Amino acid sequence: MLEKSTIFDRLTLFLSIPIFLVIWEAISRAEIVNPVLFPPPSLVAVALYKWAVDGSLFLDLWMSLSRVIVGFVSGALAGVVIGILTGRYRLFSNLLTPLFQLLRPIPPIAFVPIVILWFGLSELGKWFLVFWGVFFTVWIAAHLGVQKVDETLIRAAQCLGTPDKKMLREVLFPASLPYIFVGLRTAVSISFYTLVAAELAGTFSGIAYRIDIAQQNLQVGQTIGGLVILGIVSAVADRGFGALSKRLVWWG
């Protein structure tokens, strides 16, 4: 029954999160469950405030974001380039597709132990894990996307005198952008999953790292606060990317 939005609609939409917070606060304050393990949102807010004023929240946020950005950008670039090559050229496809189809289903998290052996606790290891998670998602999207380009569009371009060596840039790449962007958007979420795994595995900063440390010190407020931050950051990244792709591939 989703018809046009009424004032009532907007009100309920606006109230969704506040209502949730109030119920949470009430349950916690009623001490139905252990309040130490299940602090009310007001205490979570206090914990977040403390985390922010000593400055470490912004450092943690920056470290986490930088890992996501480096891993995402490198994984996305490699995924698009190699995906177009394997999707369009038999030689690349023969050489790489079987290998990638074998590696792709392995959850990136499973690589954490070996990554620690290879890279220790350095940033390189974190970048690598995020890269790994992003790469395969973007690769398969670009690979399939460039294969799904409408044959008539290619033929139309040929009849207009488009030489084979310009076909990639003029037609295949732009025509597969809508598929590629679907892959990129999925990869945004995946980069946050892998970030968490990477930070839990050993580091000295970052949102997920702080969640882990707070848990060990039984600072449940900060642990939940970290989850809130991760939720907000990845939701903003996902929505932002969605809006961006609507502008960049408006025809898709």
Place this chain on the structure above:
Amino acid sequence: MSAINQTATDIGPQTARSHQGNITIQDLSIVFGSGRSSFVAIENISLDITSGEFICIIGPSGCGKSTVLNAIAGFTHPATGQVLVDGQPVQKPGGDRGMVFQQPSLFPWKTVLSNVAHGPLMAGRSKQAALAIARDFLQIVGLANFENNYPMTLSGGMQQRVAIARALANYPRVLLMDEPFGALDAQTRFMMQENLLRLWEEFRITVIFVTHDIDEALLLGDRVIVMSAGPGQVIEDIRVDFERPRDADLLMDTRFLILKKKCFSLIKKESLLAFEQQKKSSIQKAGKHN
């Protein structure tokens, strides 16, 4: 009318392809697949098409009309025989043979203007020259005001006019059209046919136009080629010499109706034959399973 004349003379010198666009199809056969699963789509077609002629091809669906166009365009290669365009055998697709498909097939990420400018750019013209040519041709198809639109904001008929402008902007020797108006509603199709006739009378370019609509073929063509069902062969080459310019009144003309009846009975016979063939082969297939 004046806008058309003016633009046409503006670009007149560059259209110096008159006396070009002679097409010779010699004993053309086309086979799909190989070995036991091979399928003869076209068998021994020969046709001579003179520069500036408007040729329509009709025939039951699946008889190989598109395959003939694809062979001229260079998408499909002959099993035997050859296709010559101005004496040169067709090797691969190129900008000298423009094609308009049933679906407009515009580049959705480019504006209408950039779509039309694509061909001239690929032909090595400067950006400025390409845009000027594109504007001229958009004017000719009556879409000058839509140059900054994206294709998906236009109606099907307007998109197809852009596709025609885009194909013409390369000054091709021949315009290949594969049921270009087949997806349009009757009203729009009619307008498109009249537009195309005016364009052709202006440019006198060779046109090969595939359709399954007998009215359309007789209204547009100098000749109507009737093809038989599988394997595709030419069974009639009908000269249509109604005076030009032609318009809708022709559809009621007795001479028109006589030709229409002739085409209709030929197509009907071929369609029934094709239907029987398909039935037989499916019965055979079903028999194999028992």
